[in-house]
Amino acid sequence: MTRYELTDDDVALIIGSGPGGATLALQLVRQGKKVVMLEAGPWVSNEDFVNDERKAFDQLTWKDPRLATGTWSLASDFPGSPAWMGKVVGGTATFWTGLTPRFKAHEFRPRSVYGQVSDAALADWPIDLQELEPYYDASEIAMGTSHRHGRPPLPANNNYKVLANGAARLGYEHYATGPYATNVEPYDGRPGTLQDGFCQQGDKSRAKWSPLVSEIPKALATGLLELRTNSQAVQITLGTDGRADGVVYSDVDGVLHRQSARVVAMAGNAIETPRLLLTSATNGHPDGLANSSGQLGRNYMRHTTGVVYAEFPDEVHMYRGEPMAGIVNDESRHDPSRGFVGGYYMESIAQGLPSFSTFMTPHGWGPEFTSKIEAYTRTAGMWICGEDMPRETNRVTLSSSLKDHLGLPAPEVHYDDHPNDIAMRDHAYTQGEKLFRAVGAVRTTRAPGMPSGHNLGTARMSASSADGVVNSFGQAHDIPNLFISDGSIFTSGAAANPTLTIMALVLRQAEYLMEQARVGVL
Template sequence: MTSTDSDVTQHDVVDVLVIGAGPSGAVVTHTAATAGLSTLCLEQGDWVNPSDFPANHPEWELLIQHDWAHDPNVRALPSDYPVDVTESDMWPVMFNAVGGSSIFYGAEWPRLLPSDFRVKTLDGVADDWPISYDDLKPYHDEVDEFIGVSGVDGDTAYPEGLEYPLPPHPLGKPGMKAAEAANTLGWHWWPGTNAIPSQKNKTLEQCGRWGVCEWGCPQGAKASFDLIYMPQAQQAGARVETGARVRRIVTGDDGRAAGAEWVDRTGAVHFQPARAVIVCANGIGTPRLLLLSADEKHPDGLANSSGQVGRNLMLHPNCTAIGYYEDNLESWRGPAGQLIHSMQFYDTDTSRGFVRGAKLHALPTPGPLNTIETHRQLDFDDLWGPAIHDVARAASNGILWAANVEDLPEEHNRVTLSTEEFDADGLPAPKVEYRVSENTRKILKYTVDRMVELHEAAGAKQIFTQELWVDQPGHLLGTARMGDDPTTSVVDSYGRAHDVDNLYIADGSIFVTSGSANPTCTISALALRVGKKVVDDVTARKASA
């Protein structure tokens, strides 16, 4: 039932209520508003001014250790909620703000490959998606055009017809050296595709090659969604309410979503009624909210008749090999963002001893403190004292080969509600239960060895490897999967909940498999597809009312 407590502020009904202002929320908000629907987006974070980003300051590498850390458990800002990771091999990272984690992403912009949608058919594991690469392609193309994605047409790893609206970024000296190594080994590589315009586009500036993309672009060039989609949504009439922590989605006697209760920064409770509710709170926040929305009719959580809400969490484990060279590679220049990528080891080759694979990408290595941290494997006298000056200067000579590793869905990897951790409003924090599978560990080891080969082929004088980054990346996928069968999935192929016909999910939680491509590109295309379906459904309901 709709909340009627006397201490709850009631608001006027809107056509579309979006929960979360990250990439998916911004795309849905823009899509609904430009279609003429009254649209409100609730975001528990704030607007972030690019002039406040740590990279504006010489001490940026110190600033990212706490207030600008990727990990919400370290940051602990008023907009954050803790994440219980006591039973997890990795620490998921995220950022609550308008723009969400796109403020911190590198803006690497690869699409999933056709094989990603047919893993069950091709490899006999996981499940197939209810949609195909071709189904999603027109939505990809529309998003890319809107953002102004920079890249080189015709990547040979993809089917024909892959084109980009803006020319690519310079490869730079690190990209050239990395490409030469791939050529020496006969491996696929392609210039990096980035959601960073190589020339001014709409509300985005031309890339200034600062090289600090993952800590907020001070140029205002990176396509974080507070800069590219949300301003245009507001111009079309959408409203964005910040400092609004949604505590539950409310359903009416008819079983449909009536709206959402949210808490402002003073602790006051509000109820926002809506004709459609779209959850865009990421692969951890979304299942948390659905579980928090349990009631008498939905004792196991909202939209959870399948029992799949929170399950099949995929975190895309990362591995790296950083090489340092005799040459000054000017490795402080961006984008970072990928300079080049390789899909050589993306699909299954059973001779390797595992299924699926990894996407490799070469990046610059900005920052002397980052370089010192990388060299901690050295003996004391080789790192500290007089040696530290040579180590710090090596920041200009590095190439970071990194890889996203495919993370297959497993039901025991899941998000539940913590009984130990709570946010500032007393709501249970999400608890992440996640173990890296044996198959994934095999991919990690194999991929690190291949990246070492690339450095060796390029003549690196030092190579440092890390087989698993426990605090990276912020790829939070699979916890409210799409599917045609309501007994094994949470939403249909348009993100509409099987159990609640005016409740939709549009973020990475609806992924069926993770692929190993950076997911924001696919999340945005899916969100556009979901958003257009929401517009059609709400418009039809209003016409028939």
């Protein structure tokens, strides 16, 4: 592998190897730029993935200490695990569920379309759907997304058949097995899906798209990317000119190093990104880097979520086939007559028995709970994914009491459900139960949200530096060579699963960054 000197100040330094960081790295090396990527976790190959949920969790997950506070269910159900994200090369996309819907036009303009929503920090994005559409196209082509650009749809598994038949009975019209970022047939050097049901534990077959099987090996093949694993960033440093000039990081043995850089890009997820910017505070930036607006860490979003499980007289085997290859779009519209603004998707969800028993009724016990476990093979599942309201008080801060293995303050993730979120969730629960009852469910269960996989909004983009952390290209308003390349730059959450939009935003960012370098600004 290519090695760059720690003193080489001509490299672009990217923190995080998930979809945002890996996408940016590939675009830069293709333009001849030198890139160093820091990944806090190890390289785990597809061959080393373990098709066992409990072992896979230990192998792939970010388990560093965190603290959940607020009224959301996670503060009581899983106070030490408010989020579920990867600490491994490829990031959370090594075990993501794979759905890739696009944002809708109105979701880029929530303040204008929804109006003033009490106790919500709604704002319009400084970009619109038309600007992002070419990058959506490019992202879908890179992923090999089903149902798009001539790619075939995934076959229907039993869990989807239950969902689709129930949707039809309720009069819904827009449902399908995707768009979904797993190959139906061989594409881009990867095989077609085996329908093996284990993608959330890491897809051994390589059919499911992730940076581990796509962007990272392609970038490494150019000879211009150096990937440093087990390397956790602890501080972004600034030069006398006020620009970012490097990153201090800890290696696997806890030894600190500093890599010089011409450009620094944060792609660490909407929890770790603000945490690092806050811990990098200086005399000139006492409240954290890129935080002159006071918005850093604020407006944390994680989607309005919940699960509806339905028990049937006959076998369903929801865990067979792709785990989330089913989506109902009809409720993703904006229709305030339902009692809330924004919308939500109904998405099929499949879980192995360990996670099903953990999340179906957290801390459950007794005869009713065990009877639901016994009905596992006869159970279908639906996940709710809806637009939650950004609130300045929902935020990531540095804990005053909890520290990580490096002695740094752990992130405290505070989240209070907005009344709009609660109304949307109740509506979705009701519709989900109706859908399953319409096709013969004998019992339904409303399960709360699981540790958050969609972490968004803590470094929001804005047209004005007074209103956010970065501009429409993810460039920090306060530090021109500091970029953010993950979901923390979302101005609002929309209803769609976020990975496709993260990738599209970063493709647009990469073009801008290269143009800034060409004209000598960077």
